[in-house]
Amino acid sequence: MSAPFLEVRNVTRRFGGLVANSEVSLTVNKGEILGLIGPNGAGKSTLFNMIAGLYPPNEGRIFFEGKDITAMSAPERCALGIARTFQVVRSFDSMAVIENVIVGSLVRSASAGEARRAARRVLELTGLARRAEAPASELTPPEKRRLEIARALATQPKLLLLDEALTGLTPSEARDGVELVRQIRQDGVTIVMVEHVMEVVMPLVDRAIVLNLGKVLAQGSPKEVVRDEAVIGAYLGERHRAA
Amino acid sequence: MPPDAFARKRRTELGVAAVVAILVALLPIGLHDVYLQNVLILTLMYAALSQSWNILGGYCGQISLGHAIYFGIGAYASTLLYTHLGVTPWIGMLAGGALAAVIALILGYPFFRLRGHYFTIATIVVAETGLIAMINWDYAGGAQGIQIPYGPDSWLHLQFARDKLPYIYFALGFACLTWFVSWLIEDSKWGYWWRAVKDNAEAAESLGVVVFRSKMAAAALSAFFTAIGGSFYAAFVSYIDPDSVMGFQFSLLIALPAVLGGIGTLWGPALGALVLIPLTELTRSYFGGSGTGLDLIIYGLLIMVISLARPEGLTSLVALLGRKLITREPASAGSGASS
Numbered sequence: 001m002s003a004p005f006l007e008v009r010n011v012t013r014r015f016g017g018l019v020a021n022s023e024v025s026l027t028v029n030k031g032e033i034l035g036l037i038g039p040n041g042a043g044k045s046t047l048f049n050m051i052a053g054l055y056p057p058n059e060g061r062i063f064f065e066g067k068d069i070t071a072m073s074a075p076e077r078c079a080l081g082i083a084r085t086f087q088v089v090r091s092f093d094s095m096a097v098i099e100n101v102i103v104g105s106l107v108r109s110a111s112a113g114e115a116r117r118a119a120r121r122v123l124e125l126t127g128l129a130r131r132a133e134a135p136a137s138e139l140t141p142p143e144k145r146r147l148e149i150a151r152a153l154a155t156q157p158k159l160l161l162l163d164e165a166l167t168g169l170t171p172s173e174a175r176d177g178v179e180l181v182r183q184i185r186q187d188g189v190t191i192v193m194v195e196h197v198m199e200v201v202m203p204l205v206d207r208a209i210v211l212n213l214g215k216v217l218a219q220g221s222p223k224e225v226v227r228d229e230a231v232i233g234a235y236l237g238e239r240h241r242a243a
Numbered sequence: 244m245p246p247d248a249f250a251r252k253r254r255t256e257l258g259v260a261a262v263v264a265i266l267v268a269l270l271p272i273g274l275h276d277v278y279l280q281n282v283l284i285l286t287l288m289y290a291a292l293s294q295s296w297n298i299l300g301g302y303c304g305q306i307s308l309g310h311a312i313y314f315g316i317g318a319y320a321s322t323l324l325y326t327h328l329g330v331t332p333w334i335g336m337l338a339g340g341a342l343a344a345v346i347a348l349i350l351g352y353p354f355f356r357l358r359g360h361y362f363t364i365a366t367i368v369v370a371e372t373g374l375i376a377m378i379n380w381d382y383a384g385g386a387q388g389i390q391i392p393y394g395p396d397s398w399l400h401l402q403f404a405r406d407k408l409p410y411i412y413f414a415l416g417f418a419c420l421t422w423f424v425s426w427l428i429e430d431s432k433w434g435y436w437w438r439a440v441k442d443n444a445e446a447a448e449s450l451g452v453v454v455f456r457s458k459m460a461a462a463a464l465s466a467f468f469t470a471i472g473g474s475f476y477a478a479f480v481s482y483i484d485p486d487s488v489m490g491f492q493f494s495l496l497i498a499l500p501a502v503l504g505g506i507g508t509l510w511g512p513a514l515g516a517l518v519l520i521p522l523t524e525l526t527r528s529y530f531g532g533s534g535t536g537l538d539l540i541i542y543g544l545l546i547m548v549i550s551l552a553r554p555e556g557l558t559s560l561v562a563l564l565g566r567k568l569i570t571r572e573p574a575s576a577g578s579g580a581s582s
Contacts, residue, residue, distance in 0.1 A: 052449065078451035086449075092442035094507065095435075103439040107451035112430045116249070155450055 003066035005030040005190060006051070006159060011060030013046050020046035022214040023060070028159070033181065033191045035205035035222070037198065039235050042211040044194045045087065045163065051192070052084040052161050053077040064159070078107060083157035085148040087164045087194075093137040097128060100136050100147055104154030119154055126150040126180060142173045146180070153184065160184060162193040166200050174200050198236070202226065210235060256426060256509065264419050271411050278528070280407040284479065286520040287414035288472055293500035293512035294421035295468035300498060301507035302434060303461035304441025305355070309366030310497045312373040313343040313466040315489030317473025319377065322389050322483055325400070332401040336474030343470035344463040351462045355455055370494055377485040388484025391477070401478040410479050417475060418513065421468050425509055437461050438507070469497065496523075499542060503549055505556025514557045519545070 006028035013021040021043045028034050036044050050057050053074035061070045069077055083104075092100050101119035102112070109115035123129045126146050131139065139147060145165055152160060166177045174197075181204060185191055195201040201208070202222040209219040210231050217235070218228040225231055267287070274280055292314070300306050320342055321335025330338075354365045378386045396403045403409045428434040436457045439447035444454045477483045496519075504515025522545075523538045530537045553560050 054445070073453075074448040075451045075453045078449060084449050086446060090443045090446035092439050092446070094442050095438055099435060099438070103435050103447065103452065104450045106432050106435060112432060112435070115432075115435075151446075151450060 003063065004028070005065060006192075007063040008047070008051065009061050009063065011047070011050060011057040011062065013043075013050060013055075013057050015046075019214050021050070021057070024211070024214070024216055025060075026209055026216060026219070028190060028192055029207075030158075030190055031185070031188070032206045033185055033193065033204060035201045035208040036192060036194045036211065037196075037201060037208055037235075038211035038217070041213075043214040044211055046214075047211065048084075048161060048163055048192075048194050052082065078155055078157075081156070081158035082161065083152035083155045083159070084161040085145075085152050085163055085165050087167075089141075089144040089148050091136040091139070091144055091147055091151075093135070095136055096133050097136050097139065097147060098123060098132040101150050101154045104151040105156075108154075108156045122150050122154045125183070126153065127176075142169055142177075145169065145177070149180065149184075153189075157189060159190045159192065162191060164194055164196060166193075167196055178204050198226075253426075253430065260419070260422055260426070264415065267415055268412070271408055277407060280411060282521055282524045284407065284410050284414045285524065286516050287411070287418045288476065288479075289496055289500055289520050290513040290516035291414070291418040291421040292469055292472040292497045293504075293516055294418070294425055295465050295472065296497045297425065297465075297501040297507065297512050298428065298437075298468075299458075299461045299465035301501055301511070302428060302441065303437035303458055304507070305458055305461065306363045306498070307366040307465075308363055308491075308494045308498060309368075309370030310465075310469050311489050311491060311493035312370040313347065313469040314473035314476070314493050314497065315373060315377065315485070316343045316346060316466075317470030317475075318477035318483050318488040319383055319473075320470070321474035322391060322477045323383060326389055326391060331399055332474055332478050333399075336471050339470040339474050340467040343466040343473075347462040347466035348459055351459045355458045355462075367491070367494070370489070370491065374485050374489045374491075377489055384484065386485065388482060388487070391481040391483075393481070401475075402481070413475060417472065422509070422513065424464075424468070429509060433457070433460060441507070495542070496520075499546070503545060503556060505558030508556065508558045510561075511556050511558045514561070518557065 004027040008024060008026050011021055011024045012019065024043070024047055036048065038044050049055060051062060053072060053076070056070060061068055063069065064080060064082060067080070069080065092103065098116070098119050101122055102115045105115040105118040105122065106112070109118055120129070120132065123132050126149060128143065128146055128150055131143060136147060149162070149165060162181070166174050169177060178200065181191060181193070193201065193205070205222060207220065208222050208225045210217040210225055212234045218225055218231045220228070226236065270283065271280070274283065296307065296310050317336060317339035320339030321332045324330035324335040324338060325332055350369055354362055357365055377383060383389070391402070393404055394400055394402055396406060398409065401413070436447065436452045439450070439452055440454050440457050448454055473488060477488065480487070500515030500519050501512040502515065503519055504513065505511030522541060526538045526541055549556065
């Protein structure tokens with residue numbers, strides 16, 4: 001059997017006395033959209049940040065395409081093909097939109113000119129082409145979310161980690177976002193997304209993993225997960241049972 | 244902006260710079276006053292120094308107020324090599340530049356773990372330490388300094404006792420070189436990476452930028468060119484002592500033009516030097532003194548006015564005027580048609 005695309009094995013992360021993740025194990029299959037859900041404080045962001053390389057776990061290991069990446073820095077993971085967005089957008093505000101994306105595309109380009117051409121293609125894919133020369137600081141909030149995704153895509157990732165990329169959008173903006181995520185997956189990128197809004201995530205993801213109190217509570221298809229007794233008790237609440 | 248528009252913008256920048264350089268090169272024809280020639284040389288030199296500082300402080304966002312140490316290293320390296328070993332200042336300035344780059348890397352290794360103001364304070368402290376070390380180093384002349392022995396005018400020895408013109412052209416060449424390096428940086432991997440590091444280091448790392456190495460590269464390049472300025476200055480004044488090439492005022496004078504003109508911009512350092520250096524020299528000559536008082540008050544006032552009125556620096560003012568001119572043209576054409 002070949003190694004899983006991404007494997008998180010018995011990972012524990014503590015912040016002082018707080019155990020944010022406790023012996024979490026999960027695998028991500030190539031080509032799928034995986035939703036990482038759970039109530040506030042469940043440890044979603046901690047797990048997400050460990051996969052992205054912001055900080056290492058205290059225990060356990062993380063494997064990407066069979067390689068142990070547990071101790072790798074964020075730039076090394078980016079070179080391997082892991083990209084992320086941030087929950088609170090972190091655009092490079094002194095730079096133009098296209099320059100923001102060039103920073104990402106440089107990692108796969110031989111020259112700045114090539115990076116600029118690649119960035120232009122990504123802007124067209126993400127619907128930001130007509131804002132290419134605007135200062136990033138002048139973008140609207142939904143445009144900034146798109147820029148986060150565009151920048152990450154420019155690194156040509158195999159695995160894209162989206163941290164609440166669809167949160168805080170209006171319903172129509174969220175629908176556009178969902179379309180974009182589907183498009184990205186169709187282009188062969190595996191996606192792990194942390195989300196709060198169940199209505200947005202559930203139709204989009206192939207599989208959902210529910211975290212609660214730093215542990216995996218349930219996993220399976222969206223339909224299975226929303227019917228899971230433990231999930232309803234801990235997260236969804238009784239009103240969901242009726243639905 | 245489509246790709247060819249971007250290429251056109253880059254070419255226009257080069258063209259404007261070439262025109263400015265040619266105009267400055269023609270300036271000495273009508274400029275025979277030695278005092279004004281000195282002002283011109285210093286303005287060009289500080290434009291180049293500030294452009295060098297801008298690589299680390301502007302593009303990469305690591306504010307150094309200790310660049311006097313690299314300036315001093317350049318001045319001492321070429322002067323010591325010349326007076327003790329007879330090495331031409333041309334080689335001396337390259338040696339000084341290389342030494343400054345190495346020192347910048349050694350200092351950067353611990354300092355780039357510091358952020359924001361802590362980094363700036365560390366640069367001030369280390370420059371002061373360098374100053375004290377030079378005062379106590381007898382081989383380098385100690386507190387008394389070194390006099391470069393006079394010889395006949397010579398490009399090889401970079402010595403011109405009677406004629407300022409060669410210094411003007413050297414300073415102009417130096418300013419053009421640092422400007423051109425900045426122009427190259429602006430559309431290069433390092434340029435984009437440095438600006439990303441300045442804006443948000445964590446996001447930059449997630450996009451494959453090795454932040455620490457980026458800062459080190461910016462520091463080394465910035466120190467190299469600053470030291471070349473120091474070597475030139477030593478040849479120009481032909482006498483150096485620790486205070487006159489490593490004093491804190493140099494750290495300020497190297498950083499201020501970029502801050503005034505527009506930090507992290509291509510034209511900011513030159514524009515800032517054009518305003519600041521003549522102003523400094525004029526206040527010195529009109530109000531006397533060695534510049535210990537009034538010129539500093541004027542710096543302070545300038546910084547206050549700029550930070551209140553145009554926090555992005557003078558270049559943003561130029562850009563604003565440009566936009567106003569462009570938007571006015573179609574408006575006036577429209578009113579003309581309706582009347």
